Amino acid sequence: MPTRRTFLQTTAATTFVAAAPAFVRGQNLNSKLQLAGIGCDGKGWSDINEMAGHDKTHHVAFCDIDLARTAKVHKLQPDAPIFQDYREMLEKLGDKIDGSTVSTPDHMHARITTDLMNMGKHVYCQKPLTHNVSEARQLRKLAKDSGVITRLGNQIHSHSHYRTAAKTIQDGAIGKVKEVRSWCAxxxxxxxxxxxxxxxxxxxPETADWDLWVGVAPMRPYGDVKCYHPWGWRDWQDFGNGALGDFGCHIFDPVFTALNINNGPLSFSAGHTGMNDEIWPAQTHVKYTFPGTEYTTSKSIPISWDDGGSLPSTGGSHIPGDVRLPASGSILIGETGTMVIPHVGAMRLYTGKGTSxxxxxxxxxxxxxxxxxxxCLSGKQPSDGFEYGGNLTEAVLLGNIAVRYKGEKLNWNEKEMKITNNEEANKWLSREYRDGWKLDS
Ligand SMILES: NC(=O)c1ccc[n+]([C@@H]2O[C@H](COP(=O)([O-])OP(=O)(O)OC[C@H]3O[C@@H](n4cnc5c(N)ncnc54)[C@H](O)[C@@H]3O)[C@@H](O)[C@H]2O)c1
Structure with missing residues (x-):
């Protein structure tokens, strides 16, 4: 069983960035991973509660900008101090914290996660990893350079259904894959x-610090109880990423794992039902072309995305016409069969003569x-770290750039992180950060 000393040593060997604060705790040896939780209700509560269910964890601090949303974590660990500003929490208790969950709205993931990794803390960050592509690229690099243990919060990655589907594709159940169609209700x-x-x-509300909630984004007034905080932020371009941002990292995950997609798309384009400068469209249709892999028939593979309730066509697949597709999922069309991966359900295999x-x-x-x-305890990076999760996130967020240029095919130079045929579109790879909230400030 690893002790605090061994896991601290393992991490110390690979961490470079301002790592000292994490290792001060080497003086304070015990065998438990000391955690913070940033974002304490909604998905944050389930992240914190799940982590607390591991017998080698102990929560030492919590942070939520809204104190009305901290009752559950207080009950879970009454002696852990609760902060509204994660920066104050890290300043005061940084030497006690080994790692943290980050379960805030999307626009704050990158800034908080960057600050944690710069202090040598392990991070479990909700999906999508970031709010823009440039942030995802930075977090991938920082995770690699710092050597901290990271994981994207798309928990279905570890579920039997997704693991089995990915393995079955790799075992050749439908031959090599020609095309993927993913969708979400x-x-x-x-x-x-x-x-x-x-x-x-x-x-x-008096319990909430609105300035901290807005964080990196341009300031705007609080709306009402449904508008932004909590939950409603997903609709808004400044804070969320629409349905593709909300579900893409889940639904594309078994596809990326099955096909071993570790690169960005070559190109992408989109259609939608209409948008303005504030919110995401109700329905989008995105077409990507990804480089082929050892599991695809060609040097490139088309992958499409539909959201807002429209189902993809089953044309050209092995799925009989009378089959009802699940509300959300993916169809992988192979040489000898087709797999449907429901979100979330057991895979279905079709060979042309019905279910296999x-x-x-x-x-x-x-x-x-x-x-x-x-x-974190063993020093061994699990699957779905920020390299894989960052690549997945970049793909999702590039789809949302295509949404801004309806009908236009955008070509992507992954290495240079550049859209090569529309200079202006590159501005959406990053954002204007509010004063004092730049990733490195
Ligand atoms: N993995 C999943 O299945 C799943 C499911 C739901 C949500 N999510 C993700 O979890 C994240 C949170 O979503 P949600 O639905 O819980 O949102 P929410 O708005 O319901 O809850 C967010 C919580 O974070 C707090 N918060 C906001 N800004 C903060 C900050 N700067 N510092 C500290 N706390 C802050 C809020 O007060 C609130 O308690 C999002 O990234 C979302 O995509 C993932």
Whole structure:
């Protein structure tokens, strides 16, 4: 069983960035991973609660900009101090914290995660990893350079259904794959109740620090209880990433794992049902071309995405016409068969004569959260770290750039991180950061 000394030593060997604060705790040896939780309700509560279920963790601090959303974590660990500003938490308790969950709205993931990794802390960050492509690229690099243990919060990655589907594709159940069609029932807006900024915004609740919630984004008034905080932020371009941002990192995940896609797309284009400068479209259709891999028939492979409730065509696949597709999922069309991977359900295999009755081994579910904790304790990076999760996130966020240029095919130079045939579109790879909130400030 690894002790604090061994896991600290393992990490110390590979960490370079301002790593000292993490290792001060070497004086304070015990065998538990000391965690913080940033974002304490919504998905944050489930992240914190899952981590707390590992018998080698101990929460030493919590942070949420809204104190009304901290009752559950206080009950979980009554002696852990609660902060509204994660920067204050890191300043005061940094030497006690080994790692943290980051479960805030998307626009704050990169800044908080950068600060954590710069202090040598391990990070479990919710999906999508970041709000823009440039942030994802920076986090991939920082994770690699710092050697901290990272994991993207797309927990279904470790579920039996996704693991089994990916393995079955790699075992050749449908031959090499020619095309993928992914889709999702969620719409790109509709959660906030708005399609434009509220005309008569009300004051934020006294329990919430609105300035901290807005963080890196341009300041705007609090809306109302549904508009942005909590949950409604997904609809808004400044904070969320629409349905593709919300579900792409889940639904593309078994596809990327199965086909071993570790690179960005070559090109991408999109259509949608209409948008303005504030919110994401209700429905989008995105077409990507990715470089082929050892699991694809060609040097490139088309992968499409639909959201907002429209299902993809099953034309050209082995799926019989009367089959009902799940509400969300992916179809992988291979040389000898087609696989449907429901989100979330057991894979279905079709060979053209109905469902295939050939049996494939079912892989067990693993605990995604505990896999990260075990990685932090052992110093071994689990799958779905920021390199893989960052690549997945970049693909998702590039799709959202295509959405801004309806009908236009954008070509991507991954290495240079540049859209090569539309100079202006490159501005969406990053954002203007509010004063004091730049990633490196
Ligand atoms: N993996 C999944 O299945 C899954 C499911 C839901 C949400 N998510 C992801 O989790 C994240 C949070 O989503 P949610 O639905 O819980 O949102 P939410 O708005 O319901 O909750 C966010 C929580 O973070 C707090 N918060 C906001 N800004 C903060 C900051 N700067 N510092 C500290 N706390 C802050 C809020 O007060 C709130 O308690 C998003 O990135 C989302 O994409 C993932």
């Amino acid at each position: 969620a719409t790109g807006h509709g959660k906030s109740g708005y399609v434009d900024r509220p005309k008569s915004p009300i004051a934020p 009755d050939k049996e494939y081994p079912v892989l067990e579910s693993l605990n995604h959260y505990h896999g990260w904790v075990d990685g």
